Amino acid sequence: MTAVTAEDRTARTDPRTPGLPRLLPRTPEDLRAHLARHGRLPYRGHPGLLIGDVKAAGLTGRGGAAFPTYRKLAVVAQARGRPVAIANGAESEPASHKDALLLRTAPHLVLDGLQLAAEAVGAAEARLYLHRGASHEVLRALAERAAAGTDRLEVTVAEAPPRFLAGQETALVSRIDGGPALPRFGLPRVSERGVGGAPTLVQNVETLAHIALIARYGPRWFRAAGTAAEPGTMLATVYRPDGQCTVFEAAIGTPLRDMLPDLAGTQALLAGGFHGTWLAAPRAAQLTLDNETLRRHGASLGAGVLAALPPDRCGLGEAARVARYLAAESAGQCGPCFNGLPRIAAAMAELAGPKPRSRTRQDAERWAALVTGRGACHHPDGTVQFVRSALTVFAPELDAHQRGRCSASNRRPFLPLPDGMPATEEDWV
Amino acid sequence: MTGTTAFWYASRATGIVALLLLTAVLVLGLLITRRGKLPGLPRFAVTGLHRNLSLLAVAFVAVHVLTAVLDTYVHIPLLSAVVPFASGYERLWLGLGAISLDLMLAMIITSLVRGHLNRVLWRAIHLLAYVSWPVALAHSIGSSKDLQHGPMLDMAIGCMVIVSLAVIWRLASAARQVPRAGRVADVMARHDTATRYTATRYGRTREEARR
Numbered sequence: 001m002t003a004v005t006a007e008d009r010t011a012r013t014d015p016r017t018p019g020l021p022r023l024l025p026r027t028p029e030d031l032r033a034h035l036a037r038h039g040r041l042p043y044r045g046h047p048g049l050l051i052g053d054v055k056a057a058g059l060t061g062r063g064g065a066a067f068p069t070y071r072k073l074a075v076v077a078q079a080r081g082r083p084v085a086i087a088n089g090a091e092s093e094p095a096s097h098k099d100a101l102l103l104r105t106a107p108h109l110v111l112d113g114l115q116l117a118a119e120a121v122g123a124a125e126a127r128l129y130l131h132r133g134a135s136h137e138v139l140r141a142l143a144e145r146a147a148a149g150t151d152r153l154e155v156t157v158a159e160a161p162p163r164f165l166a167g168q169e170t171a172l173v174s175r176i177d178g179g180p181a182l183p184r185f186g187l188p189r190v191s192e193r194g195v196g197g198a199p200t201l202v203q204n205v206e207t208l209a210h211i212a213l214i215a216r217y218g219p220r221w222f223r224a225a226g227t228a229a230e231p232g233t234m235l236a237t238v239y240r241p242d243g244q245c246t247v248f249e250a251a252i253g254t255p256l257r258d259m260l261p262d263l264a265g266t267q268a269l270l271a272g273g274f275h276g277t278w279l280a281a282p283r284a285a286q287l288t289l290d291n292e293t294l295r296r297h298g299a300s301l302g303a304g305v306l307a308a309l310p311p312d313r314c315g316l317g318e319a320a321r322v323a324r325y326l327a328a329e330s331a332g333q334c335g336p337c338f339n340g341l342p343r344i345a346a347a348m349a350e351l352a353g354p355k356p357r358s359r360t361r362q363d364a365e366r367w368a369a370l371v372t373g374r375g376a377c378h379h380p381d382g383t384v385q386f387v388r389s390a391l392t393v394f395a396p397e398l399d400a401h402q403r404g405r406c407s408a409s410n411r412r413p414f415l416p417l418p419d420g421m422p423a424t425e426e427d428w429v
Numbered sequence: 430m431t432g433t434t435a436f437w438y439a440s441r442a443t444g445i446v447a448l449l450l451l452t453a454v455l456v457l458g459l460l461i462t463r464r465g466k467l468p469g470l471p472r473f474a475v476t477g478l479h480r481n482l483s484l485l486a487v488a489f490v491a492v493h494v495l496t497a498v499l500d501t502y503v504h505i506p507l508l509s510a511v512v513p514f515a516s517g518y519e520r521l522w523l524g525l526g527a528i529s530l531d532l533m534l535a536m537i538i539t540s541l542v543r544g545h546l547n548r549v550l551w552r553a554i555h556l557l558a559y560v561s562w563p564v565a566l567a568h569s570i571g572s573s574k575d576l577q578h579g580p581m582l583d584m585a586i587g588c589m590v591i592v593s594l595a596v597i598w599r600l601a602s603a604a605r606q607v608p609r610a611g612r613v614a615d616v617m618a619r620h621d622t623a624t625r626y627t628a629t630r631y632g633r634t635r636e637e638a639r640r
Contacts, residue, residue, distance in 0.1 A: 185548035328613055
């Protein structure tokens with residue numbers, strides 16, 4: 001197992017972009033330090049007033065879907081009923097550590113954002129959704145704020161089970177309503193009918209932290225970093241080929257080489273995490289950290305995981321391990337997902353081994369096409385995206401396996417994966 | 430066969446093919462549970478086959494209806510294809526055909542826009558299949574004299590038997606369903622066994638694998 005310790009997850013910023021870091025302080029900040037740096041909470045005094053600023057800033061969701069934040073705010077604000085505002089800190093991708101680091105070092109920025117977003121949509125309740133055993137810093141921050149009286153809405157904490165899909169919006173709503181963290185079909189949307197039937201705003205904690213900054217410093221300041229299409233900075237969890245894991249705060253549009261200087265010498269880059277895309281290293285080294293560029297190559301940023309696979313590992317082996325994990329994390333609700341993904345994972349396991357049958361690759365491709373778009377949530381589609389790009393990028397390795405050879409000299413797993421798989425209903429609560 | 434009877438024959442032929450296709454679609458629909466499986470087809474491919482066959486069946490039904498309307502031997506107004514009991518000829522049996530077609534259209538249209546629909550609503554409408562198919566069968570037998578005896582009647586009875594068996598299978602499989610949380614583990618264990626078997630053929634010996 002690759003050692004990815006808490007010490008490795010240090011925050012780095014690109015020194016060439018002025019004004020960075022915006023989100024991540026060098027050391028965890030308590031309420032006093034936070035207020036000294038950023039000043040008091042700029043409540044707008046009335047629902048809806050902040051939404052224009054968020055729109056002008058061009059902020060997009062940092063949980064993975066990159067949906068324009070103002071549109072979510074506007075829909076929830078206009079929906080019938082008193083909304084619920086939820087900060088989603090259940091970072092469920094095993095390879096991503098940016099939300100955990102943000103909640104540890106700048107919890108007050110996230111909680112400011114939650115209060116401001118709640119005010120913007122006229123929310124009657126605010127929740128914070130976290131994994132069990134989440135950093136005590138954020139819980140201490142909540143206590144500090146309660147004592148200081150900074151919050152207009154009391155924030156209650158809800159616990160997420162350690163499941164890959166636990167942070168999915170509809171799964172989150174189900175969990176907060178007291179049920180298991182299972183996704184449901186997309187309609188009616190959570191923004192119209194979510195927790196307890198009320199319109200529900202679910203925002204990733206990093207998105208909320210950006211809202212807190214936009215409310216204070218304005219859209220123009222926000223747009224000083226990033227590209228015209230995707231303004232601002234973002235947090236990215238970066239795995240260097242030596243296995244070291246670092247969380248960066250970088251301006252969107254930063255060349256990937258700046259975060260991974262030895263990228264060209266690696267084998268391939270996994271962009272966007274386990275629902276993401278493998279890119280051949282020479283091509284990836286030319287790319288920049290933004291969806292506009294990545295989408296031209298069939299990839300996207302997702303929740304900002306970038307992993308550069310060193311040349312001495314077997315990409316197919318890595319892909320097979322992840323495919324198996326993703327299959328095991330299927331919620332078991334939609335037939336194409338929980339019948340199809342284990343089958344695809346078994347095919348990947350065969351392809352990662354010696355002398356796979358020649359038809360197994362075609363089978364995997366065919367099954368991948370059959371499960372796409374057939375789930376209540378994005379899980380089968382995301383998994384297929386990962387598997388297909390692996391089959392494309394590691395095609396030469398696949399040819400070698402068919403001849404009975406594997407180019408890897410290092411058998412240790414590279415990408416981090418949790419042990420065990422869910423077996424009972426309790427594992428989803 | 431003359432020009433005047435061509436439409437009539439075409440209508441009869443497409444009607445019978447449509448009935449067989451609709452029977453296949455209904456049976457596949459019944460098989461789409463978490464355990465449904467056809468030999469040589471992955472479980473999740475049944476869905477795709479169900480969908481493609483249903484679109485094909487609709488095409489046959491469309492030709493069946495149009496040729497019946499175009500046939501000049503008896504007058505059937507186009508409107509009666511969708512408005513029940515609007516035809517003077519065989520009012521009851523053609524009326525059933527129209528009902529069945531309307532229900533089919535509702536199912537097809539809601540399925541085509543399923544991504545934009547409430548899941549519960551889609552499912553409720555899809556359950557109309559259990560009304561649409563028997564009504565279509567009654568329409569077939571009632572409106573066609575030669576479906577009432579001989580090999581054609583055997584075929585109609587065969588369709589009923591197959592559908593009944595599929596319904597029984599569906600009810601039985603609902604009774605022995607694996608609890609949700611255990612399903613993935615169940616499927617993975619099955620595939621792991623398959624993978625191990627593969628490993629015995631490529632690389633390891635059977636004795637090693639057995640250990």
